[in-house]
Amino acid sequence: MPKLHLKESLAGLKKLKIKINFKNKDEAPVPQPTLKTVPKGLKVVDKYPLYEPFSHVVIVQNPKTGEHKYILDELQLDPLERGVYTRILEILLAEIESPKEEILDPRKFFAEEAKKIVDKYRISLGWLPDVSWYKILYHAERDLVGFGKIDSLMRDPNIEDISCDGVNKSVYIWHRNFESLETNLQFDDDETLDNTVVKLVHMAGKHVSSAFPIVDASLPGKHRLAVCYRREITPFGTAFTIRKFREDPYSIIDLINIGTFSDEMAAYFWVCLENRASIMVLGGTAAGKTTALNAMACLIRPGSKIITIEETAELNLSHENWVSLISRQSYGLGGSNVGEVALFDLVKTSMRHRPDMLIVGEIRGQEAYVLFQALATGHGGMATMHAENLDSAVKRLTSKPMEISPSYIPLMNIVLSIQRIHLVKNGEKKAYRRVMNVNEINEYENYRQSFKWNPTKDIQEVDFEKSVLLTNIAERQGVTKEAIIEEIGRRKYVLQWMREKNIRSYKDVANIIAEYYARPKDFYKKILSGEEVKPIAVIKDT
Ligand SMILES: Nc1ncnc2c1ncn2[C@@H]1O[C@H](COP(=O)(O)OP(=O)(O)OP(=O)(O)O)[C@@H](O)[C@H]1O
Ligand SMILES: [Mg+2]
Helix, strand or coil: CCCCCHHHHHHHHHHCCCCCCCCCHHHCCCCCCCCCCCCCCCEEEEEEEEECCCEEEEEEECCCCCCEEEEEEECCCCHHHHHHHHHHHHHHHHHCCCCCCCCCCHHHHHHHHHHHHHHHHCCCCCCCCHHHHHHHHHHHHHHHCCCHHHHHHHHCCCEEEEEECCCCCEEEEEECCCEEEEEEEECCCHHHHHHHHHHHHHHCCCCCCCCCCEEEEEECCCEEEEEECCCCCCCCCCEEEEECCCCCCCCHHHHHHCCCCCHHHHHHHHHHHHCCCCEEEEECCCCCHHHHHHHHHCCCCCCCCEEEEECCCCCCCCCCCEEEEECECCCCCCCCCCCCECHHHHHHHHHHHCCCEEEECCCCCCHHHHHHHHHHCCCEEEEEEECCCHHHHHHHHHCCCCCCCHHHHHHCCEEEEEEEEEEEECCEEEEEEEEEEEEEEEECCEEEEEEEEECCCCEEEECCCCCHHHHHHHHHHCCCHHHHHHHHHHHHHHHHHHHHCCCCCHHHHHHHHHHHHHCHHHHHHHHHHCCCCCCCCCCCCC
């Protein structure tokens, strides 16, 4: 059972924006979660704080079955505190005024305003120790401006996905180290679950109802939310899944460091993208398609006009000349599509904005057809597609509803397949993402493999011999294919240099790439000679 230390707890309290003056030093409150829920016989394999001192997590294992469980240990309100909480919630809702200006941090705003209101009412609400007020304010913040019951899960950087399959069912998460885990959280009745989900959907600026039970939305913080509301289509009750967004997105350097890409592979994509090649990422659910696409996009020339088209906003580019288009669901009833703006419409309209590069987050339907039309007219294109391998992707692309003519398939120049696989490293078996292979589409059903993952050595084997794309790029530039391969070598060196110098955040990486685009020879010479390099920051800190 995890016990909080006094020092840690006070440090946690200091991090809160709320300041409460302790009247009596001996009374200094040290709220502690009291974990009564770890059943006997289970082994604690990991524990860490999520929001000190209010919530912690303990990961336990059943030694008999080997199964892991994620136990959220959160400070709960006692019945007396719950009563005050309910009343204070009503007062807060009535008294907190809408901010006059746009607020950047709603939690901070709420904490400050709530503190003022609590000070005003704390006497009339009856005496409670300071510790109780901390807990009440924590719960009020969690439920009013946070994500409610799952707020603590949203704070856990190890969680990739959170999913609830219905009422009275454990919430499940995907944990970076332990993979799929059952949690001790569940929604006990339809009303609580439905209210939570309605609130989440409202936070995303959308609407959900029995008439419109399916919603895909983007929560504050860019977390992707998918909802099936009430028992309209989900007999177990409302279901939802959240794909958590990383505040610090994986850059291409991160993906090389964790072995998903090789540096040579990234350098190859860099040269190809500069020459307007089109790239598609394939993979199963949560294989890392969008992450790979986003990381590769930073290799596109900085001044290029990029249009991204998605159902929910997930992509995060460093380019200045970037337009993000998001599709919209219909608000009509009875099968009418009134008000709908589909991916198809967006891809079509984007052509009028003269993009150098069109990025479609995920192709599924007719929009693929328009994307290939765009490729045919000389635009660059990138996309992801849910498919296990190139053959099944091509089969789907050429059948309904995409119906792309086989003669158009080679317009997609490069296709990479990414997979989540298990590897034993340092005696520990864990899930990793690896690019399984990279193929150039030379003609319909004629593929040239440029990279292949070797599972025994865990390396990406390269073969440019049969590459037609590099030959075409060389011809267009009036140089030899060897010269292009040498350029790939130089860029590989730049990427390796970034790794050595620990330049990894997507903004820093984008700045180096911009510098290389601007002065390739000078830059390469400088890093070869070990001279200090200060790139001009094209990506400003916001
Ligand atoms: N190379 C990687 N290494 C480690 N984690 C990764 C990697 N790529 C992605 N992830 C993590 O895996 C999760 C899923 O990633 P992502 O959204 O890119 O997958 P996807 O294939 O696009 O999924 P979907 O099919 O649901 O759209 C995210 O939490 C992401 O941070
Ligand atoms: Mg995706």
